[in-house]
Amino acid sequence: MKKEISRREFVKTSGALVVCFSTASFIDPFAIAQGPFDTHMSHVDPEKLDSWLAVASDGTVTAYTGKCDFGQGMFTVQTQLVAEELCVSINKVKLIQCDTSVTPDQGTTSGSQSTPTNFNARNLAQAAATAREALVGMAAQKLGVPADQLTIENGVVSAKSGRHVRYGELIGDKHFDITVSPSAKRRSPSEWKVLGKPVPSMDRVALMTGTFEFVHNVQVPGMVHGRVVRPPEIGATVANVDEKSVQHVPGLIKVVVRNNFVGVVAEKQWQAAQAAKVLKVTWKPGPALPAQKDFYDYMRKLPSREVMLVNSNDVESRLKSASRVLKATYVHPYQAHGSMGSSCAVADVQEHYATVWSATQSVYPTQHGVSALTGLPPDSVRVIFVRGSGCYGLNAADTVSYDAALLSQAVHRPVRVQLTRQDEFISENYGSACVIAQQAGVDASGTIDVWDCETWSVSFGGRPGYERPGNVIAGMLAGFDPETITPRTAVEPTGELRNGSNAVPSYVAGCITGKCGGTGSIRSERVLTHAVKSPFFTGPLRSPLRLQNTFAHECFMDEISAYVKADPVAYRLQHLRETRMIDVVKAVAKAANWDDRPSPKHDHARTGTVTGRGIACVAYEGDNGYAALVAEVEVDQASARVQPRRFVVAQDCGPISNPDGLRNQIEGGVLQGTSRALGEEITWDDRKVTSTDWQSYNTLPLGIEVPVLEIVLIDRPAARANGAGETAITLAAAAIGNAIFDATGARIREVPFTSGRVKAALSLCTGMSK
């Protein structure tokens, strides 16, 4: 019985990230779709220490993790963790990542949950601590010395007398045969020798010399090449496939049609590409798309699934009695993951088993998806993670794994599928478009008395999880239904405050039946979210909805502070209660040498190039890491071009496991956030997506004038370990938008801040001010 409970506990902690990396609106359906997690337990029992660790007779430690590295540094930092807990150097640790045949099922690597899951007192960290205690216990017996009188140095356990024994002699190649002990003592950050140090990423030499194996490089004997032929528009269905149209293509093995899934397989990649290009498919058109220019209004009119996250039930009356009410609506577009490498996978589906080499974030869920697609039992499907290019969430790694499985099953040979850039851009699971409507009332003293926020996000498909292969395009085309929205009216919130992907602003108290879980002080509060059906596939994109919501909250906070003529930093501090939030705001202001005054600059010129500074801060999902960002920008008022000149970030993610990896994530996050703020937007016409390559989808290239980036890290050794990869990116759009306002007096409430939108805002503000 006990075992069952702790198993469930394990899976809950692993499974929690599904919730955390999805939108507020996804929470309930995912909980249902995932079902009781323990029905999906793998054969690798996480209760057993041997599922996590093995020590060979030469002292080498092999560790198994269900959290994998996409370039965000999880490989290096988990290796550090195991080395630290076992008191060995990192070159003695061999880390095996995400392989359904050997690693524990830790769900999906996402949602800034890898560090919380594996670095706190459970899972990988606790397993490594258990192993160290077990080895010391064995050494104590062997040496006849009490355990507390032994010391460990690089895998050698020694007594004061000088007698010693090596790990390899104690356990070498044998099973521990014990369970992971919840009471095994973790090494304290004050003792750390490997963790907490700026260990450079362990893959860098292989990457720089072109020898690193990506999933794109996987080659297996007998492998042939597949390409897919996607419908030109979401919802189009196959009317006819003219196989004769490709009969002349050399090397063609097969045209594969299953429901609306169409693909080709050929001996060589170029032949498959040619066949996919010339194959004549007649598609029955899907439904027309809503007009992009009216899309945000359209979203608000759709039937929605509502969630009331917090409601003090006095918002209307407080707004009526406020000395001034401010209102503003912010909108954010669909954006693409836009991975550098178009996605790729290799599958070998045979009669009784299948192997898939995949860059998925979710090997176990993908095992179940491939099982559903091929009809093989899940246990007969092995999914092996091989890194792809940076994914930033649910890119097309899952769908291309399905593509490869479908094609391989049809030809009984291993098939490698390379998606094209266009395949991926037209049908990936985009980051959600959002509308966020805000209103707030201030009292006579200029303090915010009431905050009312209503959000709309779009949803269709998403992470496939264990039971929804239709949540990505290949699964849907093959005949599986995607998750969609069931409209529902909100009920009053109960229990713990749910942060709802940062739909809850940092400045409200977050009180539910007297218990206040928010980070702010505003007691009159209401947050209502709506999820509506998306015409396109959607899915988690780095800081999903947290980024969109934070853009709206942090810009609105800025608007209010400008109205009451308060300094934006001081005004934030006035409404925050959470110490860690207060500390990052103070730290960033100090490091940036913050110019303490209200925005906008009162003497800014109306022409030429002007400069301004803006701030934004966030408690990621309420309590998973804290950051504040100051942006300094230049705005050329003639061309309406925005040029960030300097960013200063303060970040607190609890105990810092690897300061170099953390800085790398912050640097990349702020600049990726800048690209998303200034240019990135999915576009479409009445039938299809029109942003299909790097010319029609804007991204900042390497040749930009890179702004100065300064980082203040706040280390909290005693706190829980938090995620760190999605915190800084969450702030870029808001801080830049606030800096543009400071420089020009123009408020831009729509991402991205294209020169057209900046120009429009500039002319509006000139008109108003004169």
Add this chain to the structure above:
Amino acid sequence: MMGAISLKVNGHVHTVDVDPETPLLYVLNDELHMRGPKFGCGLAQCGACAVIIRGQTVRSCVVPVGAVKQQEVTTLEGLGTPEKPHAIQQAFIDEGATQCGFCLSGVILTAKALLDENPKASDDQIRDAMSSVLCRCFAHVRIMRAIKRYQRGRA
């Protein structure tokens, strides 16, 4: 359509039996098992597939292998080895200038081609050369530091 094509890559001559219209990238990856150049966009827009031919970076995803003829092709793995990296690779290693690393052929080879031709390239010229190269992890800060480190080192 197939035919034996002779190709000199990283100092070695290879003969491959492929359609001469096949993009050079597919030959490097599928026939010669090279991991340096990568399929990014297939449209010569991102740089992930870059190789050096006659001192210039070339987007191998759009160059037919038949057009390469006798010109030597240098890929990222042709610069140096993990044991003995080229100076520019070493500069990138020292700066830890990457996240996922998928962009590195475009990044490193473009910078190398520029600085080989113009060792005193100004920051503007470096930016200009890198304006057609993407890094979607946005490791820009470290990448620019690594390029400058290499430039200083070769002066």
